[in-house]
Amino acid sequence: MLLLLALFAVPLLRLLALSVESGSLIAYERALTNELYLRVIFETFKIAAIVTLLTLALGYPVAYVMATSGRGWQLVGIAFVLLPFWTSILVRTYAWMVMLGRNGVVNRTLIGWGVIDSPLPLLNNLAGVLIGMVHVLLPYMILPVFNAVKNVDPNLVLAAEGLGAPRWRAFLRVTLPLTMNGVAAGVTLVFTLSLGFFITPALLGGGRVVMVANLIEEQVRELLNWAFAGALSAILLVLTLAAFWGISRIARTRPV
Amino acid sequence: MAAQEVKDADLRVDGVAKRYGAVVALGGVSLSVAAGEFLTILGPSGSGKTTLLKVVAGFEFPDAGRVTVGGADITDVSPAKRNIGMVFQNYALFPHMSVARNIAFPLQMRSVPKSEIERRVIQAMALVELQGYGERLPSQLSGGQQQRVALARAVVFDPTLLLLDEPFGALDRKLRESMQLEVRRLQRRLGLTTVFITHDQEEALVLSDRIAVMDGGAIRQIGAPDDIYDRPADDFVAQFIGESNLLVGEIAAPDRVVLDGGTSVTVRGLGGGHGRVRLLVRPEKMAIDSATNRFTGTVVEAVYLGEAHKLRVKVAEGVELLVRGHRAVPAGASVTVGFAPEDAHVIRGAA
Secondary structure (H helix, E strand, C coil), rough: HHHHHHHHHHHHHHHHHHHHHCCCCCHHHHHHHHHHHHHHHHHHHHHHHHHHHHHHHHHHHHHHHHHHHHHHHHHHHHHHHHHHHHHHHHHHHHHHHHHHHCHHHHHHHHCCCCCCCCCCCCCCCCCHHHHHHHHHHHHHHHHHHHHHHHCCCHHHHHHHHHHHCCCHHHHHHHHHHHEEEEHHHHHHHHHHHHHHHHHHHHHHHCCCCCCCCHHHHHHHHHHCCCHHHHHHHHHHHHHHHHHHHHHHHHHHHCCC | HHHHHHHCCCCCEEEEEECCCCCEEEEEEEEEEECCCCEECCCCCCCCCHHHHHHHHHHCCCCEEEEEECCECCCCCHHHHCEEEEECCCCCCCCCCCCCHHHHHHHHCCCHHHHHHHHHHHHHHHHHCCCCCCCCCHHCCCCCHHHHHHHHHHHCCCCCCCEEECCCCCHHCCCCCCHHHHHHHHHHHHCCCEEECCCCCCHHHHHHHHHEECCCCCEEECCCHHHEEEEECCCCHHHCCCCCEEEEEEEEECCCEEEEECCCCCHHHHCCCEEEEEECCCHHHHHEECCCEEEEEEEEEEEECCCEEEEEEEEECCEEEEEEEECCCCCEEEEEEECCCHHHHEEECCC
């Protein structure tokens, strides 16, 4: 706890202090009135929302199949989901650069198969950032959903089928509502983590995709504007907490 | 409604076999349940009774054999289209739905009009005496109430068949007995063909029109409760249902058996022939100071059961007899016990 305080809270407070060092809120005013910065904040939320939806769409089926298969396959599944965790995010992002480039594995394969004629623009744009972020964040969606699906009593699904529900209706009426807590946990994790992403948009966005974290880095590293960087950080922190609070509120009041 | 036509249908199970890897769960089971009949499948865990129930419900597909309800072969029909009501061991109530919505679920799946759903849910709740509980969640109900909801949900759509999978296991004794009577009353009133699974022999004797005793993936005996209790087909049935004294011996004369200990006893119903037999004498048929077939021994254990006394009497090295009666005899006392010739049930064949 003390360690956390020393290594996390203190630097955070110092950064926040920097943002008001000059004794005014001018940095905040600049961040919240300049259209450019507002657009970056909006873009950040938009990217976080898209990434969240994509991880949910990809992660839920994976988690569901994992949780409902035998013990052996479950372990294999968990191993594959966790495997990327053992690799540095930097390495994974560079790997995507190799994969997604004009002459990368993906484009060459697709051209080789005759699916496309010319390379798809997958790098240095939004698509690349989304692919990279979804890949990094997928486990944060899969694991809570997996856990939720596993906690659903299989007899409930059998009961629903026995009472006349075809499989898909049993899923929609029983499994899905009973796993919403896992979905809410996954959405919260992925969305809030997405808001602070830095490396992936920096490397795969090619400077064309700027998120708040990239803006902060630029302010510090290139412009040495610590006050403004501090203000942006504070705004990002507040917005992230607000998103966290908002999602968990929606999750709690979901109709039964 | 189509469901109405085939109501009170009979169930036939023909040569159903199921194996999991090397384990034979069901070894070709055949069984028929008459329309409106209450049949209990009784067996220890691992006897295959649950697998049989799952095959009937459609949750497991048999490797061989057919399942027929009301003359229609449903072996390949999906569970959703079988129109079978089932009460699960842990009730399997949907925890996120209110009592009323749980009971309405099977009706919604059948696209019953909303107003009729409302009427039938109210009717079903009245049937199980849960009026006014419609808005509660299952977690806000007691075990007995949850079971009533499960029951209401299983019968609200006029199923052709009702399956009960050890539904009383989680209830305390008093509640269990009242729920048993309630289920029986409900089943009679609705005239529902019912298959009930249990490992509790007492429950089976109380509730059933007929009992099928299962072990090792096969039915050992099927018959009325008194058939099963008084005339068990083999050792397993004799020992699984009630307490029993099994005496092993050789037929010596048309009415005499020489037991392995050397004692000779008189028995009715041997039906001639030779060979080894086992004699089943229920503890309550054993009498102290009996006039016939007497054994003398020492009481090693005396238990007061309230309505009777149970004695364990050692009559020879390694041979103990159970006696149930109204006389209290202290442990350590010497007694003579025995049975009348007509009170022994003869089981033929090798043990």
